[in-house]
Amino acid sequence: MPTDPSETAIGRHPHLATPLAAGRVRVDLHSHTMWSGDSTTMPEELATSIVESGIDVLCITDHNAIAGAVELADRLPCRVVVGEELRTAAGEIIGLFLVERVPSGLGHVEAARAIREQVGLVYIPHPFDPMRRNLTEPALYELAELGLIDAVEVHNSKTSLASLNRRAAEFAAEFDLAAGAGSDAHVPDAIGSAYVEMTDFTNAGEFLAALRTGVVVGHHWDEPRQWSARIVPSV
Numbered sequence: 499m500p501t502d503p504s505e506t507a508i509g510r511h512p513h514l515a516t517p518l519a520a521g522r523v524r525v526d527l528h529s530h531t532m533w534s535g536d537s538t539t540m541p542e543e544l545a546t547s548i549v550e551s552g553i554d555v556l557c558i559t560d561h562n563a564i565a566g567a568v569e570l571a572d573r574l575p576c577r578v579v580v581g582e583e584l585r586t587a588a589g590e591i592i593g594l595f596l597v598e599r600v601p602s603g604l605g606h607v608e609a610a611r612a613i614r615e616q617v618g619l620v621y622i623p624h625p626f627d628p629m630r631r632n633l634t635e636p637a638l639y640e641l642a643e644l645g646l647i648d649a650v651e652v653h654n655s656k657t658s659l660a661s662l663n664r665r666a667a668e669f670a671a672e673f674d675l676a677a678g679a680g681s682d683a684h685v686p687d688a689i690g691s692a693y694v695e696m697t698d699f700t701n702a703g704e705f706l707a708a709l710r711t712g713v714v715v716g717h718h719w720d721e722p723r724q725w726s727a728r729i730v731p732s733v
Contacts, residue, residue: 503552503690511690513715514551518695523554525712526693528583528592528623528651528680531558533566536684538723541570543686548576551690557680559583559592559623562602579705583623584609589633592621592651595702606637610646619648619702621678626665627657642673648706653679655691656720676709679716685723692716 503514518524530537531544537560548556556574558567559581567580581594588606593613600612610620624630625638633641641647652667670677679692696712699705 504550507547507550507552507690510687511551511717511719513717514690516715518552521698522695523698524552524693524715525555525557525696525709526553526681526683526689527557527594527621527649527678528559528581528654529556529683529689530560530583531566531570533563534560534583534684536561539684539686541573544570544689545574547683547686547689548574553689553693555579556689557581557592557594559594559680561585562599564596564599581621585631586633586637588637590623590631591633592623594619594621595705606633606641607644607646610641610644614646617702619706620646621649621651622647623651623680624654624657624662624666624682625650625669627654627659627662629658630654630656638669642669642675647673647675649676649678649709651680652677653692653714653716654682655680655688655716655718656682658718658720660718676706677712677714678709679714681716681719685721687721687723688719691719 508515555577557579564582571578583592585602586606586609595618650670653663681688681691694712697708699708
């Protein structure tokens with residue numbers, strides 16, 4: 499598994515130069531592949547970026563799909579957590595450690611319960627970011643008050659205003675929720691822009707416990723990919 503980031507990746511994301519402590523792993527909780535309608539990242543490109551960045555665990559959270567994560571789980575040079583960023587009637591929610599796709603278009607409470615029924619984790623991406631399909635604030639607070647949130651994304655690398663990430667962190671602290679971070683990568687070079695350094699784990703329960711004592715690492719990075727001629731297979 500990758501542990502030593504390359505100079506190329508460090509050039510993009512300087513924080514990767516900080517050594518990783520023994521027994522810890524770098525976990526990106528939010529990423530996309532060509533199975534998402536708005537990403538063209540192919541498996542070979544993703545594998546290269548994982549090796550360059552030293553990411554140990556990648557949560558693949560394609561839009562309304564888990565097929566890519568399932569297919570890539572045995573193909574990538576890192577561990578994969580099967581996830582889905584699904585659109586609800588009130589905005590987007592991420593399910594982690596899924597075994598089945600959760601249909602889009604459900605109500606936010608119904609979607610969160612559907613994730614929990616799979617013994618999955620409910621992770622809220624980019625809350626408070628008006629440029630994204632974030633959950634509405636009433637829906638966000640309702641889920642928190644119902645105890646249907648496991649973790650909140652307190653650093654999203656595509657969120658341009660640091661104040662929005664800080665607000666997410668304050669919300670997580672208010673409800674004593676685990677804090678996560680993700681690249682929200684839609685292009686290969688974004689891998690490594692944000693992650694959580696945390697104790698290694700073997701299942702969803704250990705993951706959530708480790709996340710609570712993890713360290714969020716990342717910076718704002720939302721660069722377009724360099725153009726190249728390529729054919730993206732239909733998914």
